[in-house]
Amino acid sequence: MALLLIVGLYFALPLFATGVFSFWEGGDRYGLSAYASLVRQSEMWNSLWLSLRLALETIALSLVVLVPAVFWMHLRAPRMKPLFDFISVLPFVVPPIVLVAGLTALFHGPDWFVGTPNYLVVPYVILALPYTYRALDVGMRALDLRTLTEASHSLGAGWGTFLLRVLVPNLASALAGAALLTIAIVMGEFTFANVLLFNTFAVYINYVGQTSATEAAALTLLSFVITWLAMLGVLLSGRGKGQAQLGGAH
């Protein structure tokens, strides 16, 4: 029991210290000046919005690439599952710092893409792959894909209609979980952004940390809250998971 207390203290202290530090104004004064100054900095909002935007783009690209693949694998090509499982583990074998080295050596253009922060979405999809794949895999396993596809085809739906209007709505909770995990990952991602010199949120926190420690502490707290909200979302979206309801013709 004492162990749990020590562990609890170990986890609570840094957060508490960060919080206290973020309110420090020098000497004995405490106030909100760090927060006020942050709110006034446009680069803060820019970097925050950039990270958020990248997260959304990553989710979109991940789903466009992954949903059809995992769906088809479950429906028609179950023998490809070991390959999929293997691929989903590959991003751990090639850590971010290695991948960015390889990417920079390989791709030098076109400039209109590689020079923009949107280029980050490319490795971010890989980074999130293990988590998004697992969420989609588990989600699709819970569905009766055969019946869903046959039913929609017998009603005249093509594959596109099926994917967009039948499969995706049935995967809602798995998609939500995957999306929130991706948001947490992208918001905290530092390696790619730092090496490629893009001003994402995590890079900005590091930059602020070089100059103003109290502001960095405030941003750290904010980052923690964002991660916590994302995880809360994942937990809640996973709670209502159940068998997809194949509504009868009432």
Next chain:
Amino acid sequence: MRQASDAPAGMASDRASIASRSVRLPGWLGRHWGTVLFIGPFLLYVLVFLLLPALRLLAQALIDPHGLTLRYIAELAQPQTVQAFSNSIVLSAVSAAVGLVFGGLAAYFILHPKAPKGLRSLLTSFSAVAANFAGVPLAFAFIATLGSLGMVTVWLKSLGIDLYASGFNLYSMSGLILVYGYFQIPLMIIVIIPAIEGLRREWREAAESLGARTWVYWRHVGLPILLPSLLSAYLLLFGNSFSAYATPYALTSGNIGLVPIEISNVLSGNVMLEPQAGAALALGMIAVMVVVMLLYALVARRANRWRGR
């Protein structure tokens, strides 16, 4: 698009009806059009953006202006890189051990039937957050706590204990181990809970009815069953720590010798290593991770034997 003749139910007819709706393609492509269309983009994406860069690094490390060479790999034997690898391995091994012990014990205690009810969900949800908190924010949180002007440091100084004078330094290996624990322990908790839940109470009760006390139970029943899961968790934590970049970088600004930091130094042109040596470093890192993941796959398969029994 409706079919003029509605085929009877069944997959064969379903396949036929779909095939007759789509464009006829010759041979293999025609038979596997679905796989190509649906799975193709995914495989292509992984190939181009994950495998190709890794292969490029392989080529870069093995080829110099004159052809194939092992020169750059041999350069890995430089004292600077050897130190980086040894630092990384030691740091990973120790922080994984810290996570194993503290995380394992914490998980065990919250799963104990006598533990307070809400503690488990509190700890698991916090673990999910803490495992993701790693990186820049974590480094700053610890600087605010145990840095030279950190809250705890100052508080201890007011009690007469000068932390930094007695040799502690947050920006050192021991400091890193302390900080790494913040995401290693939660990861361990998340990973080991299913395994501990797999330890059926009946086994404990059976052992006790045969006269075994706590220590005997653990030595002959509990730990042997848990061992594969503990090993696979340890490997996961090791790999997690070995590939960490953001946390040590934000904490030490790239001053401490770790493999990921060395690679990033090469990438930003900070260091006397040539880019090919950086590629060799990256290859070395991949090699370590491959070994770790292979061992993990092997052990995890054994660990799964005890689940769901």
